Amino acid sequence: MLDGYPSTDVLHLERRGHVLVVTLNRPQQRNALNVELRSALRDTFDRFDTDESLRCAVLTGHGKAFCAGGDLKEMAGTNMAVPPENSFVMLGSKGRLSKPVIAAVNGYAMAGGFLLAQDCDLVVAAEGATFAISEVKRGRGAPWAVPLISMLPKRIMMELLLTGEPIDAHRAYEIGLVNKVVSPGQLVGAAVAMAETIADNAPLSVWASKQVVEVATEVGRSAALQAAHQIFYRVYTSEDAAEGPRAFAGKRKPVWTGR
The missing domain is CATH 3.90.226.10 (2-enoyl-CoA Hydratase; Chain A, domain 1)
Structure with a gap:
């Protein structure tokens, strides 16, 4: 258990x-x-x-x-x-x-x-x-x-x-x-x-990707695109968004925090 x-x-x-x-x-x-x-x-x-x-x-x-x-x-x-x-x-x-x-x-x-x-x-x-x-x-x-x-x-x-x-x-x-x-x-x-x-991927990016797929199946193209930009704003402004490029530049595995 x-x-x-x-x-x-x-x-x-x-x-x-x-x-x-x-x-x-x-x-x-x-x-x-x-x-x-x-x-x-x-x-x-x-x-x-x-x-x-x-x-x-x-x-x-x-x-x-x-x-x-x-x-x-x-x-x-x-x-x-x-x-x-x-x-x-x-x-x-x-x-x-x-x-x-x-x-x-x-x-x-x-x-x-x-x-x-x-x-x-x-x-x-x-x-x-x-x-x-x-x-x-x-x-x-x-x-x-x-x-x-x-x-x-x-x-x-x-x-x-x-x-x-x-x-x-x-x-x-x-x-x-x-x-x-x-x-x-x-x-x-x-x-x-x-x-x-x-x-192994960035948790917030995974979360947002799942959300936009679900939104895209429920609303029209224009509304889905608008919603996707709003959903991914949280990803772009997160700590993980900065950690990803740093890890790539440092040739190391990223340490995701989900924040």
């Missing part, structure tokens, strides 16, 4: 330098999202977002599945009709983090598991991983899929939503849903290596 983080059996947490590795730990249920797991994810990522010692996170699953989606047995037992609004918010309670998260998809990423991968900033997938928005096969819905329109072509989004059929890791890479496909044994290592590359 890490200090200040939730203590629960449904999540395994590991600190690797400036990187937090979060592993969904309900392998017998294919890491299905029950109330306890959703709550643990929100609490963990809220803490991660305020933890100054961590700069990036990796989210993966234990066992053969990344996440099979909502716990259908729990839903049936509670006669769930319309899901609570917060059930779709899992990477922190605000629905948006200031730090990057990389999904390391090790197997099935179905329904709510697809959503988890979608909500991460980058995705590394193992060969053999599959992705599906399978709600139409269970009489459920996927209102959370709306942001896919800024990630995928319209016809690909239609295919995923209307058929409910899975696509493999290589197709997911071809359509831009996945950044990298690796062998299963290399998955977490590859995702952590990517996270470490991000963590």
Whole structure:
């Protein structure tokens, strides 16, 4: 257990330098999202977002599945009709983090598991991983899929939503849903290596870069450019903005303070 983080059996947490590795730990249920797991994810990522010692996170699953989606047995037992609004918010309670998260998809990423991968900033997938928005096969819905329109072509989004059929890791890479496909044994290592590359960069520059990408997907070009200049003002006037050129000139590794 890490200090200040939730203590629960449904999540395994590991600190690797400036990187937090979060592993969904309900392998017998294919890491299905029950109330306890959703709550643990929100609490963990809220803490991660305020933890100054961590700069990036990796989210993966234990066992053969990344996440099979909502716990259908729990839903049936509670006669769930319309899901609570917060059930779709899992990477922190605000629905948006200031730090990057990389999904390391090790197997099935179905329904709510697809959503988890979608909500991460980058995705590394193992060969053999599959992705599906399978709600139409269970009489459920996927209102959370709306942001896919800024990630995928319209016809690909239609295919995923209307058929409910899975696509493999290589197709997911071809359509831009996945950044990298690796062998299963290399998955977490590859995702952590990517996270470490991000963590080695200036924290404020990473923060601002993530913000401008999100702004650009929500507003028009002119408004996004204006917002980007405002966001990066904090970066240009920071201590790290002076440290970067000094370190380069001195042929040394920069020491980032995030200030």
